[in-house]
Amino acid sequence: MANAGTSTNVTAAAARTYKQLKEDFVSNLSGGSVTEIAQVCAVAPVVALLWSVLQARQSFFKPYTALAFVVDFLLNVGALLLSVTLYSSAPLLLNILLLTAAAFVCAVPTALPSGRKKKPQLPPNAQSKTPPGPPGVLSTKPFLTNYRGNMLVVTCICILAVDFRLFPRRFAKVETWGTSLMDMGVGSFVFSAGIVASRPVLKERAEGTTTPLATRLARSLRHSLPLLALGFVRLLSVKGLDYAEHVTEYGVHWNFFFTLGLLPPFVVLFQSALKLVPSYAGLALLLGVLYQVVLESTALKAYILAAPRTDLLSMNREGVFSFWGYLAIFLAGQDTGMLVLPRNPTIRGFAGRSKRFALLLSLTAWSLVWTALYFFCTDYAYGAGLTVSRRLANLPYMLWVVASNSTLVLAFCLVDVLCFPAFYRAPDAKAEKEAHDAATSRVLRAYNRNGLAVFLLANLLTGLVNMTVRTLDVSSVTTMAVLVAYMTVLTAAAVGLDMYDITIKL
Known part of the structure; x- marks a missing residue:
């Protein structure tokens, strides 16, 4: 019996060591x-x-x-x-x-x-x-x-x-500061979801109807419930199976499914701001800039990176506060969706050109704009000299993700236009x-x-x-x-x- 107990203890210790x-x-x-x-x-x-x-x-x-x-x-x-x-x-x-x-x-x-x-x-x-x-x-x-x-x-x-x-x-994924392929992947997932989310908005505009805020909010919550449920399932399984986890990624209890699940209702609420800022891109940039200002001018950045985990908020501070950066990425994706999803897009400055070339030129212009904004945000000689942080989902991270994904969409569109022009006819x-x-x-x-x-x-x-x-x-x-x-x-x-x-x- 003693040997069996010793063997069990050794196995458990080995498992803990491997998890670490x-x-x-x-x-x-x-x-x-x-x-x-x-x-x-x-x-x-x-x-x-x-x-x-x-x-x-x-x-x-x-x-x-x-x-x-x-x-x-x-x-x-x-x-x-x-x-x-x-x-x-x-x-x-x-x-x-x-x-x-x-x-x-x-x-x-x-x-x-x-x-x-x-x-x-x-x-x-x-x-x-x-x-x-x-x-x-x-x-x-x-x-x-x-x-x-x-x-x-x-x-x-x-x-x-x-x-x-x-x-x-x-x-x-990087710990705090820097860029990596998986950091780009997380943001790309959100940007892509934003593109798709523009479809019901475009349908509503085409039909000339206006859905009340309460109805849109209830509809978005119905879409969010499965994602939030998956978030809780992942949380319980990770804790129950003693699965290895990286706490500084989102926090002790938070995970990516919670971020995805909370995006739709918040986007519905932010759509009301379109009366003041008539552009999803402008709204995304405004949100990103305001979040960055708060990070730099208050103790929020130090709180996210170094505060002790004493209560529910501090335990999940990375997930809670990075959500605002992901929301900005989602809104920027929605702006791209408003451009690329309509069959006959109304693109200023490109009247008289074929649909596919007008779309291509417009995507090129937006890619250059987002890339320029990223450059001036991060360059030390000519810009603000800020560093990308996926953990914070700060403004440089938001601009990097949006610029990269806009350029990728442009590249795929170019292949499309060159090889399969029949689709547009x-x-x-x-x-x-x-x-x-x-x-x-x-x-x-x-x-x-x-x-x-x-x-x-x-x-x-x-x-x-x-x-x-x-x-x-x-x-x-x-x-x-x-x-x-x-x-x-x-x-x-x-x-x-x-x-x-x-x-x-x-």
């Missing part, structure tokens, strides 16, 4: 350079370019055979996985290799003469669901599907890869749906369709892997095998739901 090692593994990190992060992020639109030339010139993904699925997976999942693991030290080389492959495909003669190209076809169930008729006020543009799908794929990869030694520590809703599906990856459409459900599954699988595999002790070969298997399961689940026409709304 895992927490140390993701703590006190300083991140990497903005340039390197931009090179890694650039892999996604470069992959989109390679996929698009394969489809536009060779009709490679039509029909969607088993080989087409494998290539689709290798490009839109495999290449992104390589960018954060085996090619993490050479993302520029990976981009050059992908661009070389795209140039080679462009040099190969097209599969069909341009004058006799077949009209893209859809599976019978998709054709029947989109009857002929005039297109609606809003459209789901291919580049948005590709952007959101890629963002979800990278997010799912990173939340598990970060627990392995093969994943560079400079890509993991679709005469009716059915033709537009066909053109959209011909211009987007089936894998990315599947991730995009059930994004939150797939993200939840990714969190569950991440927990399962961490409870069954000592991730800090495995080799690079084993790491890649686990990550490939994990992404295969996620992709199979997403594509399977899409094949059976199932949408899980959370």
Whole structure:
């Protein structure tokens, strides 16, 4: 009995030691350079370019055979996985290799003469669901599907890869000051959600109706409840299973699901301010600046970074106060959505140009504006010399995320315009749906369709892997095998739901 008790104590001590090692593994990190992060992020639109030339010139993904699925997976999942693991030290080389492959495909003669190209076809169930008729006020543009799908794929990869030694520590979330790929991923998730959230606002404006504030608030709360419930489930599971956690990320009890769940009702409340600031971008910038002023002129910054955790607020101060920065990012994403979602956007200064080129020029202008604001906010010689902090979600972090995502949306839009101009000339809703599906990856459409459900599954699988595999002790070969298997399961689940026409709304 004594030996059994001693063995149990040794096992428990070993478990506590390993848990501490895992927490140390993701703590006190300083991140990497903005340039390197931009090179890694650039892999996604470069992959989109390679996929698009394969489809536009060779009709490679039509029909969607088993080989087409494998290539689709290798490009839109495999290449992104390589960018954060085996090619993490050479993302520029990976981009050059992908661009070389795209140039080679462009040099190969097209599969069909341009004058006799077949009209893209859809599976019978998709054709029947989109009857002929005039297109609606809003459209789901291919580049948005590709952007959101890629963002979800990278997010799912990173939340598990970060627990392995093969994943560079400079890509993991920084402790307080600095930039990293995962810091960008968190903000990108919020920015992307903001783009989608502009859809009901645009529909309401197109119909000329006004929904009372109480009704909009009640509706937003209904959307928030599942996310808040997931936040509590994650909290209970982390505490109950004694799972390794990084307290300074959001706090003792707070997690990212709480941030996502609280965004919709607060956005509804802030929409009332549009009467004073008639622009989501202006509102986002105003909120970001005011939050930064409070951080710099009061004791709030010191409180967030160094206060003892004595009560519920101080225990969760990172999550509570960083929420205002994420709200600003969400509003900036909503502004982008107001620009890119309308079928016939009204873009000042670009009258007389085709829809696609007007959209492209407008996105270019906004990308330059956000990038310039980030430069003047952070540059020591010509600007304010502020430092990015994801933990605070301060103004430099907000501007970095918005500038980077605006540029990514622009890059995907450029690929769209160059390779699939037919989408913008679709005469009716059915033709537009066909053109959209011909211009987007089936894998990315599947991730995009059930994004939150797939993200939840990714969190569950991440927990399962961490409870069954000592991730800090495995080799690079084993790491890649686990990550490939994990992404295969996620992709199979997403594509399977899409094949059976199932949408899980959370």
